[in-house]
Amino acid sequence: MAEFTMPSLGADMDEGTLVEWLVGPGDPVRRGDPVAVVETAKSTIEVECFESGAMGRQLVEPGTTVPVGTPLALIDSAAGPREEEAGGPREEPRVPPAPERAAPATAAGAAPARTPVASGAPEHGPVEAGPLIRRLAEQSGVDPGSVHGSGPAGRVTRADIERAAATASRPARVRATPRARRLAAELGIGLSEVTGTGRDAAVRARDVSGAASRQAAAHPPQRRTPAAVPASHPPGEQAPGMRQAIARLMARANRDIPHYYLSTTVDLAAATDWLHDHNRRAPLPERLLPAALLLRAAAVAAREVPELNGFWADDGFTPGEGVHLGVAVSLRGGGLVAPVLHRADTLGPPALMSALKDLVTRARTGRLRGSEVSGATLTVTNLGDQGVETVFGVVHPPQVALVGFGRVVDRPWAVGGLLGVRPVVTVTLSADHRATDGAVGARYLSAVDRLLQKPEKL
Amino acid sequence: MNRADALNAVKESITQVVPDADLAALGPEDTFRDTLEMDSLDFLSYLEILGERTGVRIDDADAPELTTLSGSADFLVAHVT
Structure with missing residues (x-):
C-alpha cells in the first residue's frame, strides 16, 4: 500500500485544493497516469500517480484544501500486476461464482454503486465469469451476459470483454x-x-x-x-492567490538575484523567408510560427552555453540535466504560468511547435500536469504578440537566466554596406550575476543570433 | 454554404479558442483578433479549427482576410462549395 500525497508543484506552493478525482476507488492506475486535479494558488494541475496498481481508499474529498505532503489516497501497488495477468482463464477462481442472469435488474444488484448496462439480448443463459472479468465488464459498460465466452467451458475472458467494449455501438452508461x-x-x-x-x-x-x-x-x-x-474560478479571472504567488516569487528573485541584462538585435530575414516557404507548402496544422524557431534557437544555444542552463542553490550552480525550457504564458484574465517544454533541445521546430500549442492551450484552460510545471532549467518569455520590442524579464529562481524575445518588426538594416528593410527581433538575456558574468551571457546571445541565420539547420 | 451557416462556423471556432469570448459584443467589422486579445497561437488555432470544420483550405496569405467576423464569413461563402 503506497500513499498518494498532495505534491509540491513549485517552490512557492505549500498547500493545494483537491478539485476532482479522475479515477475511482478500485480503478487500475499506471505510473504516470493523471489521477487527480489539484488547484494551487497559481493554476489547476492534473497530478500524476507515481505507482502502478489500483486506486485504494480516497482519503480526501474534492473541494478540500490540504498542505503539501498530506496523503490523498492509498494506492494498492500489488493489485496492478495481478490485474494484468487476470486475462488468462487459468487465473480464474476454481469455484465458479453464482450464475448471473443477463437481465439488467438482476445484474444491477451485483453492483450497487454503478449501474451495469444491458446492451445485449436478454435470452442468454447463466454467465461464467470471474470477479475481475465481471468488474472489467462493468467498467467497460459491457453486460457479461451478452458476451460470447471464448474461454474453456464458454467462460468469458478479458479479451471477450475488451472486444465487446470496442464493438459496442454506444454504451448506455x-x-x-x-x-x-x-x-x-x-x-x-x-x-x-x-x-x-x-x-x-x-x-x-x-x-x-x-x-x-x-x-x-x-x-x-x-x-x-x-x-x-x-x-x-471562471477562466476570465485570475486564480485566487495567483497574484500573491507571483508577487512572492518575483520579490524573492529581486531580493536574492543580482541581475545583469544584455540585449542584441537579430536579423530575421533568413528565418522569416524559411518560415514563409515552409508555411506555403504545409497544411494548416503543420504551420510554424516564428516562436517555434526562436524557442529552438534558445534551446540549442542553452546546450552550447550550459552555464546558463540550470539552478543556483546553496551558493553554487548546478547545471541542468538536459534543456527544459519554461515558457511564460500569459493567461486571459491576467497572471501567467510557465509550463515546461522538456528536452526542448532535442525537438525540431515542428515538434516544438506542436508541444507549444498543446502546452499553451492547456495552460489557458487550466489543465497542465504536475510534471509540466516543474523542472524548467531556463525560461523564455515572448512578448512579441503584445506588441513590445524589448522585454527584460526577472529570472525565476532557482534558475539563473531568462531569455526574452520581443516583436518581429521591419527596420532599416545595413547588410554588406547597403541599407535595406529587414525583419528583426530584439533578444534579451536577464541573468544571475552570482552564477555567470556578462561574457557568458554575451556568448549565449551570439549563439542565438548565429543559429537563427541558418533556420534550415535548426 | 450560406452566410448564416458561415457566420455560425466562425463563431463556434472562435469560441473553441476563446471559451469566454463575448461574441454578442463583437461587431461584424471588429478585428476580433485584437478585441479578444488572441495571440498568434490563438489565431493559428482559430484558422485550424475553421479549416477543419468547413473543409476549406486556408493559406497563409488568406489570414489577413480572416480577422473579422464578416471577413471570415465572406471567405467561407466564397470558398466552400
Missing part, C-alpha cells in the same frame, strides 16, 4: 468522473453527447464544460450557461 457527472447535471448536458478525453474515454469535467461552451456558442441568445468551467 457513459464512463465519467463524479465531478463530470455533477457538472453535466448542473449544465443540462447529456453525458453521451460528450467525447471523453479521460482514461478509457471517460468523460471528465472539462469535457463537459467544453461541450457546454460549444452548445452555448451554437445557441447563444437564450441564456448564458451559468458556470461552464470546471475550475472553481
Whole structure:
C-alpha cells in the first residue's frame, strides 16, 4: 500500500485544493497516469500517480484544501500486476461464482454503486465469469451476459470483454468522473453527447464544460450557461492567490538575484523567408510560427552555453540535466504560468511547435500536469504578440537566466554596406550575476543570433 | 454554404479558442483578433479549427482576410462549395 500525497508543484506552493478525482476507488492506475486535479494558488494541475496498481481508499474529498505532503489516497501497488495477468482463464477462481442472469435488474444488484448496462439480448443463459472479468465488464459498460465466452467451458475472458467494449455501438452508461457527472447535471448536458478525453474515454469535467461552451456558442441568445468551467474560478479571472504567488516569487528573485541584462538585435530575414516557404507548402496544422524557431534557437544555444542552463542553490550552480525550457504564458484574465517544454533541445521546430500549442492551450484552460510545471532549467518569455520590442524579464529562481524575445518588426538594416528593410527581433538575456558574468551571457546571445541565420539547420 | 451557416462556423471556432469570448459584443467589422486579445497561437488555432470544420483550405496569405467576423464569413461563402 503506497500513499498518494498532495505534491509540491513549485517552490512557492505549500498547500493545494483537491478539485476532482479522475479515477475511482478500485480503478487500475499506471505510473504516470493523471489521477487527480489539484488547484494551487497559481493554476489547476492534473497530478500524476507515481505507482502502478489500483486506486485504494480516497482519503480526501474534492473541494478540500490540504498542505503539501498530506496523503490523498492509498494506492494498492500489488493489485496492478495481478490485474494484468487476470486475462488468462487459468487465473480464474476454481469455484465458479453464482450464475448471473443477463437481465439488467438482476445484474444491477451485483453492483450497487454503478449501474451495469444491458446492451445485449436478454435470452442468454447463466454467465461464467470471474470477479475481475465481471468488474472489467462493468467498467467497460459491457453486460457479461451478452458476451460470447471464448474461454474453456464458454467462460468469458478479458479479451471477450475488451472486444465487446470496442464493438459496442454506444454504451448506455457513459464512463465519467463524479465531478463530470455533477457538472453535466448542473449544465443540462447529456453525458453521451460528450467525447471523453479521460482514461478509457471517460468523460471528465472539462469535457463537459467544453461541450457546454460549444452548445452555448451554437445557441447563444437564450441564456448564458451559468458556470461552464470546471475550475472553481471562471477562466476570465485570475486564480485566487495567483497574484500573491507571483508577487512572492518575483520579490524573492529581486531580493536574492543580482541581475545583469544584455540585449542584441537579430536579423530575421533568413528565418522569416524559411518560415514563409515552409508555411506555403504545409497544411494548416503543420504551420510554424516564428516562436517555434526562436524557442529552438534558445534551446540549442542553452546546450552550447550550459552555464546558463540550470539552478543556483546553496551558493553554487548546478547545471541542468538536459534543456527544459519554461515558457511564460500569459493567461486571459491576467497572471501567467510557465509550463515546461522538456528536452526542448532535442525537438525540431515542428515538434516544438506542436508541444507549444498543446502546452499553451492547456495552460489557458487550466489543465497542465504536475510534471509540466516543474523542472524548467531556463525560461523564455515572448512578448512579441503584445506588441513590445524589448522585454527584460526577472529570472525565476532557482534558475539563473531568462531569455526574452520581443516583436518581429521591419527596420532599416545595413547588410554588406547597403541599407535595406529587414525583419528583426530584439533578444534579451536577464541573468544571475552570482552564477555567470556578462561574457557568458554575451556568448549565449551570439549563439542565438548565429543559429537563427541558418533556420534550415535548426 | 450560406452566410448564416458561415457566420455560425466562425463563431463556434472562435469560441473553441476563446471559451469566454463575448461574441454578442463583437461587431461584424471588429478585428476580433485584437478585441479578444488572441495571440498568434490563438489565431493559428482559430484558422485550424475553421479549416477543419468547413473543409476549406486556408493559406497563409488568406489570414489577413480572416480577422473579422464578416471577413471570415465572406471567405467561407466564397470558398466552400
